[in-house]
Amino acid sequence: MSTFSDHPHRRYNPLQGEWVLVSPHRAKRPWQGQVEDADVPEMPAHDPDCYLCARNTRINGKKNPDYSHTFVFDNDFAALTEDAPQESFRDGLLMAEGESGLCRVICFSPRHDLTLARMEVSDIARVVDTWVEQYVELGARPDIGHVQIFENRGAMMGCSNPHPHGQIWASRNLPNAAERETQTQTAYFEQHGTPLLMAYLKQEQALGERILFENDGFVVLVPYWAVWPFETMVLPKRHIRSMEEMTASERTDLAEALSHITIRYDNLFSTSFPYSMGFHQRPTDGKDHDEWVMHAHFYPPLLRSATVKKFMVGFELLGTPQRDLTPEQAADRLRALSDTHYLAG
Ligand code: H2U
Ligand code: ZN
Numbered sequence: 001m002s003t004f005s006d007h008p009h010r011r012y013n014p015l016q017g018e019w020v021l022v023s024p025h026r027a028k029r030p031w032q033g034q035v036e037d038a039d040v041p042e043m044p045a046h047d048p049d050c051y052l053c054a055r056n057t058r059i060n061g062k063k064n065p066d067y068s069h070t071f072v073f074d075n076d077f078a079a080l081t082e083d084a085p086q087e088s089f090r091d092g093l094l095m096a097e098g099e100s101g102l103c104r105v106i107c108f109s110p111r112h113d114l115t116l117a118r119m120e121v122s123d124i125a126r127v128v129d130t131w132v133e134q135y136v137e138l139g140a141r142p143d144i145g146h147v148q149i150f151e152n153r154g155a156m157m158g159c160s161n162p163h164p165h166g167q168i169w170a171s172r173n174l175p176n177a178a179e180r181e182t183q184t185q186t187a188y189f190e191q192h193g194t195p196l197l198m199a200y201l202k203q204e205q206a207l208g209e210r211i212l213f214e215n216d217g218f219v220v221l222v223p224y225w226a227v228w229p230f231e232t233m234v235l236p237k238r239h240i241r242s243m244e245e246m247t248a249s250e251r252t253d254l255a256e257a258l259s260h261i262t263i264r265y266d267n268l269f270s271t272s273f274p275y276s277m278g279f280h281q282r283p284t285d286g287k288d289h290d291e292w293v294m295h296a297h298f299y300p301p302l303l304r305s306a307t308v309k310k311f312m313v314g315f316e317l318l319g320t321p322q323r324d325l326t327p328e329q330a331a332d333r334l335r336a337l338s339d340t341h342y343l344a345g
Contacts, residue, residue: 005326013225014196016177017184020227021315021322024329043113043162052163054110064107069123070130071107078103080171082143100143101171106130108164115153115164115272117262117341124255127166131279132243132251138170139242139284146174146283154274156301156309162272174283181280182292189291197293201235210331213260217246217253220261222331227321229303229310230268230330232261234296241292242281260339261298267337271306275299 010019051058054066060076080101089096108127109119116124131149138147151166152159169175174182188196204210204221212232213220219235226232234257240246246254265273281294301309316322325333 005328010320011225013223013227014188014200015184015225016180019320020225021320022326023322023324024326026324045111045113047112047163050112050161050163052105052107052161052165053112067107067110069109069126071110072104072130072134075103075105075167080169086172097173099171099173101169102138102144103170104134104168106134106166106168108166112163115162115262115266116151116258117266117273118343119164119259121252121255121259124259125252128243128246128251128255128258132246134168135242135281135284136244138168141170141284143172144170145172145285146170146178147281148175148178148278150276150278152276154272156274157276159274178280178283182283182289185291185293195239195291195293197235197295198239201237209328212264212331212334213257215253215256217250218257220257222327222334224327226327226330227323228299228301229323229325230265230298230300230334231327232298232334234258234261234298236294240294241289242284242294243279245294258296263339263341264334264337265298265300267342268334269302269306270342271302273300273302275301 004022005024007025008021008023010021012019046053048056050056052064054064054068054071057063058073058076062073062076064071064073080099080103082100082102084100085098086100087098106127108114108116109123111119116127119127135147135149138144147168147170149166149168185196188199192199201219204224205219210222210224211219212222214237217237219237220232221235222231223233234254236246236250236254240250262273265275275298277296277298279294279296282289282292303310310323312321
């Protein structure tokens, strides 16, 4: 191909409409294979002090039910409220708008000591079912234009509680990332008559070099334009605009894909791998959005070990995100890992 694998270059992210700087010559240093002490978490299956465990009382005095799979509740400290007034303000360059919505917490399992990486695929499928239910319920509301489902995992990502859980923030307006992805996918769809991410997946499948996993329904890959060292995307193999369009077997396929990538992540540095992950899918503003393809992004901060993270600072904060390890090298590293969790067996 080109000399891109040896020399600085920038790659375009067509989904976000921005560039990433890649400096592969800096990654030539041989890999030290640094191994940290495996942080074997000594956690109980039920923690009486955890506000997400079954039967426990949350900070505001409400009691969790004796749930056996997933459990959803309204966030007691929600960033969005349903009754925020729809006022707007404009004075020259100063512009503001009332924003309403709601926030929920989803416990993935009653087991305090598990994570997606250590859950059975059948139990992850219950989490997928819960996400779909929430997306449909919240998306049907006239005051909700967008449903953001995500998981913030690990203390390094500011997650306050190891109990496996995710969140939903549902808002009237599109968040920035969803707005950009709608614009780029719409422009591509209008020009080519085919969804951007379906075309992208076809290209990646033809090349194969960044693909980590695939089953009948989904593909996990390191995107060509990845910013975070071990960033990945989960893409459906057919045109699915939002999660309720998945068949029953595609829900299981998604659960299997999530299991696969989270196990490999944990195995990479023998640690409970931190990340922010979440789903982007079509807005719930009542329009068709045929340009949209649902997908998940994993944004993990770790660079070299269980403790060495990448910092988005300096040039990256003021200019363009930059990486040394190429996305292809990251894919090779992740592909070489075992499918069995390092703590299993
Ligand atoms: P993290 O994923 O950032 O740790 O957040 C957990 C959420 O749980 C957080 O948004 C909520 C916090 O507001 N929470 C409750 O709703 N009730 C509680 O009793 C504690 C935490
Ligand atoms: Zn717990």
